[in-house]
Each structure stands twice: as C-alpha cells, then as structure tokens.
Amino acid sequence: MENLFAARLDEIPFSGIRKVFAKIRKMEVEGRDVIHWEIGRTDFDTPEHIKKAAIDALNRGEVHYAPNLGILPLRKAIAQRTEIDTGIAVDGETQVIVMSGANEGILASILAFVNPGDEVLVTDPNWHHYKAITRIAGGVPVEIPTYAEDNFAIKPEEVEQRITDKTKMLCITSPGNPTGCVQSKENLEALAEIAIRHNLIVISDEIYARIYYGEGKVAPSIFSIPGMAERTVIINGFSKIYSMDGWRLGWTVASAELTQCILKIRQYTTVCVNTFIQHGATAALTGDQTCVENMVQEFSRRRDIVMQGLQEIPDVKVPDSSGAFYLFPDISAYGLTAKEMADYLIDEYGIATVAGSVFGAHGEGHIRIAYSCSTEECARGVAVLKRALAALREKKG
Numbered sequence: 034m035e036n037l038f039a040a041r042l043d044e045i046p047f048s049g050i051r052k053v054f055a056k057i058r059k060m061e062v063e064g065r066d067v068i069h070w071e072i073g074r075t076d077f078d079t080p081e082h083i084k085k086a087a088i089d090a091l092n093r094g095e096v097h098y099a100p101n102l103g104i105l106p107l108r109k110a111i112a113q114r115t116e117i118d119t120g121i122a123v124d125g126e127t128q129v130i131v132m133s134g135a136n137e138g139i140l141a142s143i144l145a146f147v148n149p150g151d152e153v154l155v156t157d158p159n160w161h162h163y164k165a166i167t168r169i170a171g172g173v174p175v176e177i178p179t180y181a182e183d184n185f186a187i188k189p190e191e192v193e194q195r196i197t198d199k200t201k202m203l204c205i206t207s208p209g210n211p212t213g214c215v216q217s218k219e220n221l222e223a224l225a226e227i228a229i230r231h232n233l234i235v236i237s238d239e240i241y242a243r244i245y246y247g248e249g250k251v252a253p254s255i256f257s258i259p260g261m262a263e264r265t266v267i268i269n270g271f272s273k274i275y276s277m278d279g280w281r282l283g284w285t286v287a288s289a290e291l292t293q294c295i296l297k298i299r300q301y302t303t304v305c306v307n308t309f310i311q312h313g314a315t316a317a318l319t320g321d322q323t324c325v326e327n328m329v330q331e332f333s334r335r336r337d338i339v340m341q342g343l344q345e346i347p348d349v350k351v352p353d354s355s356g357a358f359y360l361f362p363d364i365s366a367y368g369l370t371a372k373e374m375a376d377y378l379i380d381e382y383g384i385a386t387v388a389g390s391v392f393g394a395h396g397e398g399h400i401r402i403a404y405s406c407s408t409e410e411c412a413r414g415v416a417v418l419k420r421a422l423a424a425l426r427e428k429k430g
C-alpha cells in the first residue's frame with residue numbers, strides 16, 4: 034500500500050491539538066473530570082436571531098447552489114464590516130469571497146499565490162495550519178522567531194533577515210493563536226514597508242480581531258496601511274466572534290484582482306458554501322451586535338481571572354495578551370518541557386492545555402490556556418493549577 038501514498042503526506046504532521054482532544058475524550062469516557070483549557074472555541078451558543086435566519090432560509094427553499102463568491106447580501110455585509118473595522122472602502126461585489134471557514138480562505142489563498150519552492154514567512158510560534166498548508170501547496174515555510182519578552186511582536190529585522198528571492202508571502206495572525214498577543218499599529222507599519230519593498234503578498238488572519246481588550250473595539254489591521262489593500266488578503270470568519278464554528282463559515286477580503294485569483298481555486302474546492310447558512314451569517318453581520326459585545330465582555334472577565342491567578346503563582350511569567358481567548362504562560366522555570374508539563378497537568382490534575390511546542394520551537398517552555406470555557410471552570414482551573422504547580426515546587430525542594 035505504501036507506494037500509493039502521496040509524498041506530501043510526509044511533509045505534514047497530524048495536528049498536535051487533535052491528539053490532546055483524543056486523550057481528553059478517553060478520560061471523560063472513563064468518568065474523569067476535565068478542565069477544558071485546550072479547545073480554541075467558545076462555549077456560547079450561536080445567537081437565536083442568527084439560527085432563526087438560517088432556519089427561515091431553509092424553510093423558504095434556499096437549498097440550491099449559491100454563487101461561487103457567496104450570496105450578494107452577505108458579501109455586502111462583509112464589505113461593510115471590513116470598512117468599519119479597517120477604515121478602507123471594500124466592494125462587496127468584487128472583493129469578498131464567502132468561504133467554508135477561515136481555513137478554506139487560507140487554503141485557497143496559499144494555493145492561489147504560492148508556487149512550488151516559494152518561501153512563505155510564518156511566525157514561530159503560530160497556529161500550525163499555515164505551515165501545513167504551505168507544504169501542501171509545495172511551498173517552503175520559513176519561520177520568524179518571536180519572543181515572550183517582546184509580547185511576541187514580529188520584529189521587522191527578523192523578517193528582513195529571512196527574505197530571499199524566493200520569498201512570496203508574509204502571514205500575520207493578530208491577535209495571535211496561541212499567544213493572544215496583538216501586533217501594534219507601528220509594528221504593522223514597519224512590516225508593511227518591508228512587504229511593499231519586497232513585493233510580498235500578506236495574509237492577515239483577523240479571525241480574533243474583534244475579541245480585543247485594547248483601545249477601540251478592534252485590533253489594528255495591516256490592510257488599513259497605505260499601499261497594503263492591494264497586496265493583503267484578509268482572512269476572517271464567524272467561528273469565534275459569533276460562536277458559529279460548527280457552521281464552517283469564513284471569508285476573504287482582497288483587491289478585485291487578488292480575489293479573482295483566489296476564486297479560480299475556490300471554484301474547484303468547495304464550489305460554494307451551503308446557501309441557507311449564508312442567510313444566517315448575513316443576519317449575524319447586519320443584526321444587533323450586542324451579542325458580540327456581551328461575549329467579549331465575558332471573555333475579558335475570564336481573562337482577568339486566569340491572568341490574575343497565573344500572576345499569583347511563583348515562577349510563572351505571563352506575556353501581556355490583549356486579544357483572542359488565549360494566554361501563553363512561560364512555565365520553563367519548573368524544569369519540565371512544555372509537553373511534559375501539559376502531560377503532567379492533564380494526567381495528574383485533569384487540566385487540559387496544549388504544549389506550546391505544538392505551535393513551533395519558540396513555543397517551548399509555554400503552555401496554551403484557552404479561557405473559552407465557562408467563568409466558573411476558569412476559576413476552578415486556576416485553583417487546581419495552583420495546587421498542581423505547588424506540588425511540583427515541593428517535589429523540586
């Protein structure tokens with residue numbers, strides 16, 4: 034059988050996060066109580082008015098293929114949302130594609146712009162899909178190290194040093210997964226200058242942009258910087274901000290020219306997104322946004338609880354995360370690797386986290402805590418974590 038497998042399979046690993054999920058499922062079947070800090074999804078239900086709009090569309094008979102780009106009212110709503118968030122005018126007719134999750138947007142964009150052998154700059158640590166999809170496209174991921182002491186800011190000089198004549202693309206995720214850290218406007222300006230000078234396409238993953246605890250309601254976007262709208266593909270979606278991860282709905286926003294390139298790929302991937310769920314998504318963007326404000330406030334409360342708890346534990350350092358629902362504490366002082374720590378916490382104390390090393394070599398020494406579970410579970414998690422680390426300190430003497 035082995036000769037039948039495509040060589041690209043050797044280039045990509047099974048996701049380290051999926052392995053954690055499998056372990057937890059087994060523990061829960063065995064009746065063990067688990068604190069769910071591992072999963073990057075919200076614990077909220079999709080708001081009622083969004084579900085109702087999808088159900089109404091289904092009942093109306095919206096059951097046939099949608100246009101490859103997505104239904105026009107949704108594309109217009111996405112364009113309007115992008116204008117509010119970035120201050121740049123976007124044409125819903127020509128610059129938006131509705132995708133089956135942000136993930137399809139990343140896949141289609143990388144396939145549209147990366148030739149075999151092209152180099153794609155991705156940060157380390159980062160959400161591991163960028164590296165894997167680059168490999169699937171035959172490209173070469175080139176990692177830009179980022180550091181906890183800089184709150185994982187992407188340093189322009191680290192980017193510059195890694196640019197060769199094969200560099201095609203720079204991928205930015207802000208707020209970041211796994212760190213929750215946000216790239217400042219000044220930093221994005223410096224990165225934009227490099228992208229323009231070296232003629233790079235920029236993928237700007239903004240799926241967490243509205244889960245932001247800094248000034249204003251949205252994290253800064255590189256799309257807003259002069260000269261960048263024509264070379265940036267925004268990746269965004271409904272999974273996080275409207276609690277719609279199971280709906281599989283996202284989008285790309287780019288210039289009309291880049292959008293045509295991405296569309297060429299998309300017409301052969303999923304063809305289009307389910308028609309009736311696009312009507313639900315339209316209601317999400319055009320309806321009352323109080324549901325979003327409430328959810329972000331709740332995340333902010335949970336962040337404070339977990340952040341404060343971590344700051345009270347000796348020898349744990351926490352980078353200043355101001356977005357998404359992740360904290361990425363440095364636990365290296367305890368003398369265990371990230372994987373050993375994550376295994377210890379789940380095996381001995383039922384706290385599920387993800388080892389930072391899953392997200393790249395510079396995630397070593399950290400664990401990712403996703404505080405997207407209930408407030409009560411966050412508070413309980415902090416108490417159990419304190420006990421778990423006190424026991425380790427005692428063992429060390």
Ligand SMILES: Cc1ncc(COP(=O)(O)O)c(C=O)c1O
Nearest residue numbers: 073134135136160210270272283
């Ligand atoms: C940074 C980042 N981008 C994209 C995605 C994928 O989102 P979607 O559910 O829309 O495919 C995730 C999901 O965890 C993510 O963390």
